[in-house]
Amino acid sequence: xxxxxxxxxxxxxxxxxxxxxxxxxxxxxxxxxxxxxxxxxxxxxxxxxxxxxxxxxxxxxxxxxxxxxxxxxxxxxxxxxxxxxxxxxxxxxxxxxxxxxxxxxxxxxxxxxxxxxxxxxxxxxxxxxxxxxxxxxxxxxxxxxxxxxxxxxxxxxxxxxxxxxxxxxxxxxx
DNA sequence: TAAGTGATCTCT
DNA sequence: GAGATCACTTAA
Numbered sequence: 532x533x534x535x536x537x538x539x540x541x542x543x544x545x546x547x548x549x550x551x552x553x554x555x556x557x558x559x560x561x562x563x564x565x566x567x568x569x570x571x572x573x574x575x576x577x578x579x580x581x582x583x584x585x586x587x588x589x590x591x592x593x594x595x596x597x598x599x600x601x602x603x604x605x606x607x608x609x610x611x612x613x614x615x616x617x618x619x620x621x622x623x624x625x626x627x628x629x630x631x632x633x634x635x636x637x638x639x640x641x642x643x644x645x646x647x648x649x650x651x652x653x654x655x656x657x658x659x660x661x662x663x664x665x666x667x668x669x670x671x672x673x674x675x676x677x678x679x680x681x682x683x684x685x686x687x688x689x690x691x692x693x694x695x696x697x698x699x700x701x702x703x704x705x
Numbered sequence: 706t707a708a709g710t711g712a713t714c715t716c717t
Numbered sequence: 718g719a720g721a722t723c724a725c726t727t728a729a
Contacts, residue, residue: 576724585724595713613710615725632724641727687724 536662539604540604546622546629547700550577553620553668554702555675558636560649561665568649571673573704574635576685578619581628583698585624585691587627598657599628606666608646608656615643616652634686634701642649657665 537556542549553575560568578586578599587596587609598607599621607619607630623629632642639645647650651666658664682699689696 578724587724590714593714609724610710610712612723612725613712615710617724619724634724642724685724690723 534672535670537604537660539602539659542603542620542622542660543624544603544622546577546579546631549622550575550631550700550702553631554680554704555673556573557671558633558649559662559667559669560651561629561662569636569669569671570631570636570645571671572635572668574633574640576632576634577629577700577702578632579623579629579700583691584696585685585693586628586630586687592628594630599630600626600654601657603702604660604670606658606660606664607692608651608653608657610653611643616646617642618646618651635703645684661663675704 553572556572557569558572581588583589586666588599592600595609598605602625603622605621607621609617611617618633619630636645639648655666660667681703683701684697684699685701701704
């Protein structure tokens with residue numbers, strides 16, 4: 532099986548579809564010493580469009596979230612609670628704000644933990660998810676079957692109101 | 706269960 | 718400029 536780097540056309544599709552397919556794909560990170568680390572993605576959340584009250588884009592474009600309005604296949608990294616870096620991949624067409632938060636990898640569960648484990652921070656914000664950025668995504672050919680994952684409401688978004696807080700936009704491998 | 710932590714956003 | 722808010726984690 533040949534490894535395939537996921538490029539912009541993979542991400543430039545409906546966010547929920549991308550999220551579903553991104554489960555079981557691999558995050559690849561080349562650290563400062565040139566060492567490569569790879570881990571399978573086991574947990575994701577999608578944030579989709581202007582109407583999604585849980586999304587940063589709901590209140591309109593700001594300097595921080597501007598990258599969500601740009602073309603797909605670009606990293607969106609921001610600091611949460613003054614402590615944790617959150618790693619997202621932008622999806623959907625230009626001018627449509629959407630992104631997928633990578634919440635957990637095999638062996639590293641928790642969005643703040645995985646960025647700390649991989650040394651991911653603001654450096655990657657607004658960079659394309661390609662090998663030249665030292666952080667990218669690969670299809671390594673282990674598709675997740677329909678029975679292999681579940682969808683649940685997103686975590687930590689109670690402020691978004693009952694409708695949006697309960698959307699089953701979180702995908703987890705069982 | 707509560708507090709730490711600091712960038713970001715929304716008012717003045 | 719000041720104040721509130723936060724897509725979380727950890728230690729109890």
